Amino acid sequence: MSTDKPATSWTPTPVEAPLSMRDLAGVLVRHYDLHQGHFDLLVEFQIGTGAVGPDPTALTPGAMIGVSRIGLMPSKTDGPTTVDAAIINPAKKPRKKTSA
Numbered sequence: 001m002s003t004d005k006p007a008t009s010w011t012p013t014p015v016e017a018p019l020s021m022r023d024l025a026g027v028l029v030r031h032y033d034l035h036q037g038h039f040d041l042l043v044e045f046q047i048g049t050g051a052v053g054p055d056p057t058a059l060t061p062g063a064m065i066g067v068s069r070i071g072l073m074p075s076k077t078d079g080p081t082t083v084d085a086a087i088i089n090p091a092k093k094p095r096k097k098t099s100a
Helices: 021-031
Strands: 038-052 060-074
Touching: 021 038, 021 060
Parallel strands: none
Antiparallel strands: 038 060
């Protein structure tokens, strides 16, 4: 399939190394301030359908899929991306009061 647009060689570079699914779950555990439980990443998708194609004369039925929300869900069984909140974000121990 040819296009009239010139090819570009610019490729976006991430600011830092991208997070793995497990790393992102850990970030959310800290964000939600969870201290107990095992959690998996929840990714919610939005699906749209319609006519798609390279130009208006070559449209065909198609679907577009996008990520709409990301969150956490409690894990029933541990998998490769399950995180333990007690390890990722341990509860802070209260300080003992000292008498003067």
